[in-house]
Amino acid sequence: MAGIRERARAEHTAEIVRLARVQVEREGASSLSLRAIARELGMVSSAIYRYFASRDELLTKLIIDSYDRLGEEVEAADAGVRRRTDFLGRWRAMSHAIRQWALAHPAEYALLFGTPVPGYAAPQDTIGPASRYTIVLIRLIVEMEGAGHRSADKVPVALRRDYARFRQRFDVAASDAMLMGGMAAWANMMGAINLELFGHLYNVIDTPGALFEAVVAQQGRLLVSGTAPPPGTSKRA
Amino acid sequence: MAGIRERARAEHTAEIVRLARVQVEREGASSLSLRAIARELGMVSSAIYRYFASRDELLTKLIIDSYDRLGEEVEAADAGVRRRTDFLGRWRAMSHAIRQWALAHPAEYALLFGTPVPGYAAPQDTIGPASRYTIVLIRLIVEMEGAGHRSADKVPVALRRDYARFRQRFDVAASDAMLMGGMAAWANMMGAINLELFGHLYNVIDTPGALFEAVVAQQGRLLVSGTAPPPGTSKRA
DNA sequence: CCTCAAACGAGAGCAGTGCTCTTGTTTTTC
DNA sequence: GAAAAACAAGAGCACTGCTCTCGTTTGAGG
Numbered sequence: 001m002a003g004i005r006e007r008a009r010a011e012h013t014a015e016i017v018r019l020a021r022v023q024v025e026r027e028g029a030s031s032l033s034l035r036a037i038a039r040e041l042g043m044v045s046s047a048i049y050r051y052f053a054s055r056d057e058l059l060t061k062l063i064i065d066s067y068d069r070l071g072e073e074v075e076a077a078d079a080g081v082r083r084r085t086d087f088l089g090r091w092r093a094m095s096h097a098i099r100q101w102a103l104a105h106p107a108e109y110a111l112l113f114g115t116p117v118p119g120y121a122a123p124q125d126t127i128g129p130a131s132r133y134t135i136v137l138i139r140l141i142v143e144m145e146g147a148g149h150r151s152a153d154k155v156p157v158a159l160r161r162d163y164a165r166f167r168q169r170f171d172v173a174a175s176d177a178m179l180m181g182g183m184a185a186w187a188n189m190m191g192a193i194n195l196e197l198f199g200h201l202y203n204v205i206d207t208p209g210a211l212f213e214a215v216v217a218q219q220g221r222l223l224v225s226g227t228a229p230p231p232g233t234s235k236r237a
Numbered sequence: 238m239a240g241i242r243e244r245a246r247a248e249h250t251a252e253i254v255r256l257a258r259v260q261v262e263r264e265g266a267s268s269l270s271l272r273a274i275a276r277e278l279g280m281v282s283s284a285i286y287r288y289f290a291s292r293d294e295l296l297t298k299l300i301i302d303s304y305d306r307l308g309e310e311v312e313a314a315d316a317g318v319r320r321r322t323d324f325l326g327r328w329r330a331m332s333h334a335i336r337q338w339a340l341a342h343p344a345e346y347a348l349l350f351g352t353p354v355p356g357y358a359a360p361q362d363t364i365g366p367a368s369r370y371t372i373v374l375i376r377l378i379v380e381m382e383g384a385g386h387r388s389a390d391k392v393p394v395a396l397r398r399d400y401a402r403f404r405q406r407f408d409v410a411a412s413d414a415m416l417m418g419g420m421a422a423w424a425n426m427m428g429a430i431n432l433e434l435f436g437h438l439y440n441v442i443d444t445p446g447a448l449f450e451a452v453v454a455q456q457g458r459l460l461v462s463g464t465a466p467p468p469g470t471s472k473r474a
Numbered sequence: 475c476c477t478c479a480a481a482c483g484a485g486a487g488c489a490g491t492g493c494t495c496t497t498g499t500t501t502t503t504c
Numbered sequence: 505g506a507a508a509a510a511c512a513a514g515a516g517c518a519c520t521g522c523t524c525t526c527g528t529t530t531g532a533g534g
Contacts (some may be wrong), residue, residue, distance in 0.1 A: 005481070005530055028355040030267055035520065046523080047483050055521065107355060114352030116436050118265040118344060127440075153455060158447035166441065183442070184425070184452050190437075191428015199353050200427075203364075204403065205420070210395035215421050218390060218459070242501055242510070272491065281513050283494080292492065475534105482529070491520065502509070 013051050015041060017065070020058055025107045029059065056120070059111075063122075064129045066108040071132025073101045078136050087144045088220045094136060095189050095216045099209075102193050109197055113190065134186070135170070141182040141223070142172045150226030151181025177226065185219035192216075250288050252278060254302070257295055262344045266296065293357070296348075300359075301366045303345040308369025310338045315373050324381045325457045331373060332426050332453045336446075339430050346434055350427065371423070372407070378419040378460070379409045387463030388418025414463065422456035429453075 019037045034055055038045040052058040077097030081090045102109035112130075116122075122130070155163070155176040163179045166172075174182070192215045195201050196208040205211050256274045271292055275282040289295040314334030318327045339346040349367075353359075359367070392400070392413040400416045403409075411419070429452045432438050433445040442448050 003531085009481090026355075028352075030354060033520070034522090044484050045521085046485080049522075050482060110352040113431070113435065113437070115265075115347040117267060118263075122436070154451065156444075156447040156451050158444040159442070159451070162442045162444060162448075180451060183448060184455055187429040187432055187448075187452055188421070188425040189428070190432060191424040191426070194350070194431050195424055195427060198350065199359070200350070205396070205399045207393075207395040207399060210393040211399075211420060211424075214391065214393050214396065214417060215424055218421055222455070240502085246510090270491070271493090282492085283514075284512050286493075287511060477534080478532095480529105480531080482527105484526085484528100486523105486525085488523080489521095492518095494515105494517080496515085497513085498511105499513100500509105500511075502507105504505105504507080 009051070012041075016048065016051055016058070017061055020062055021065075021108070024062060024111065025105065028107055029062075029111050032059065034058070060123055060126065062108075063111055064126055066105070066112055067126065067129035067132060069105075069108075070098065070101050070112070071129065071136070073097045074133040074136045078140070084143075085147060087140065087147065087149065088224065090140055091185070091220045091223065092216055094140065095212075098133065098189070099193050099196075099212055102197055106197055109193075113194065114198070137182065137186060138170055138172060138174075141178055142174050144223060145174055145178045149224040150175070151177050151223050152226040153177055153180040153184060153222070155180045178223075181219075181223050185223060188215055188219050246288070249278075253285065253288055253295070254298055257299055258302075258345070261299060261348065262342065265344055266299075266348050269296065271295070297360055297363060299345075300348055301363055303342070303349055304363065304366035304369060306342075306345075307335065307338050307349070308366065308373070310334045311370040311373045315377070321380075322384060324377065324384065324386065325461065327377055328422070328457045328460065329453055331377065332449075335370065335426070336430050336433075336449055339434055343434055346430075350431065351435070374419065374423060375407055375409060375411075378415055379411050381460060382411055382415045386461040387412065388414050388460050389463040390414055390417040390421060390459070392417045415460075418456075418460050422460060425452055425456050 016037055019040055020032060023032050023036065032055065034048050034052075035045040038048050052061070074094050074097050077093040078090055081093050083089065159180065160176060163176045166179060167174065189212075192208075192212050196205075196212065201208050201211070253274055256277055257269060260269050260273065269292065271285050271289075272282040275285050289298070311331050311334050314330040315327055318330050320326065396417065397413060400413045403416060404411065426449075429445075429449050433442075433449065438445050438448070
């Protein structure tokens with residue numbers, strides 16, 4: 001009952017995670033130190049291992065949380081667009097939500113989308129949260145096509161199998177062409193954010209926000225560039 | 238003369254760099270260990286500091302070398318296209334050269350385009366090599382426009398200053414629209430590679446090469462989508 | 475209520491890291 | 505040939521992740 005110990009455990013765990021995130025945000029994931037956390041907590045370093053089996057496990061927890069927060073942001077951004085048929089508006093809102101979150105939490109963004117440490121295989125528990133923000137994007141793509149929009153992207157034959165599996169896994173009925181357009185848009189947007197966040201626009205583009213906006217607009221246009229015969233939709237590129 | 242010592246120094250330096258690269262390629266930059274290098278070299282760890290003032294300095298050297306190798310690959314790929322007016326072919330060749338190099342040297346790619354450690358400002362000596370591969374891309378853009386091609390990309394006003402400075406710095410006369418298209422193409426291509434290399438397509442896209450090809454083709458088309466009347470060059474949208 | 479096992483925190487310790495400083499030797503320079 | 509610079513070795517400092525042991529605290533079952 002109540003569980004004096006249970007409560008203490010929950011609190012300590014939360015506190016460790018909180019301090020870890022602060023540390024990551026401040027000095028980067030590479031210099032996250034369990035000992036430093038223990039010190040700040042007034043614990044001895046070995047005590048931390050009662051809560052996390054290893055540094056990697058703590059990092060995994062941080063990754064999961066970050067994916068969740070990002071997903072939340074993107075969902076909120078999408079939900080914030082009143083006219084649900086304003087697909088370009090929704091696309092812009094989501095994209096900017098991702099970028100804004102990245103700018104606000106660069107180290108967490110790097111944790112998710114930066115260098116993976118060789119050999120580190122993302123545990124199963126990360127893939128759920130990891131797909132959360134993408135699901136919002138997928139839903140948009142599907143609704144766009146449902147409304148008659150269609151990407152004009154050409155689909156390489158080699159990708160048909162991937163897209164077929166994709167439809168099955170996410171239980172959506174988007175055409176290959178639309179999925180193609182979505183992947184391209186996704187890659188392009190993430191690419192722009194990466195370049196900015198990882199410093200490759202430094203001293204080249206002073207207004208990365210404008211570049212991002214242009215890139216997002218370009219992909220948005222492409223997503224609705226195909227023949228858009230309103231209601232009845234069929235498959236096929 | 239000849240410099241017994243000078244020679245030894247050059248050899249030792251080269252050997253350190255070589256071992257460092259092997260280590261980075263094998264276990265990732267984060268676990269690059271000066272002591273391990275010293276051990277393999279039969280030296281004591283402090284001796285390494287005669288050659289590199291710090292671990293960071295050694296890493297910087299690796300970064301510079303990697304940028305140089307990447308630049309070399311891209312230059313060779315471009316030069317390998319016989320018909321110099323086959324702009325789309327050249328674009329494809331360069332893009333694939335970058336991806337192939339990344340796939341062949343994932344850890345080095347991560348070193349260049351992955352998470353930067355917070356606070357680490359790239360030293361001046363890196364910016365030269367870092368721009369080497371981009372210069373090939375820029376040259377292509379300029380030649381394309383010279384041949385009458387033009388990107389249809391819209392240019393946000395905020396970017397005009399950046400592009401003006403860009404023209405000055407690289408001494409090129411490309412239009413804003415064309416630079417815009419080039420930036421978008423660059424971001425898109427790098428984004429696709431990042432997603433693939435950093436594991437975000439895992440279990441989603443089994444044939445990332447095909448996705449990459451599609452993305453590159455899309456951007457290639459956009460680069461020549463504007464009014465393209467002048468001389469003998471054809472090419473459809 | 476009382477016992478016993480599980481959970482816990484402290485502490486010591488191991489193996490590893492980057493980096494500094496001193497000491498004696500070797501090479502280069504004047 | 506002497507002074508100066510370059511060098512390798514070694515000891516040492518402060519830090520890391522992680523393990524193991526040893527008392528203490530807590531909670532659950534008899």
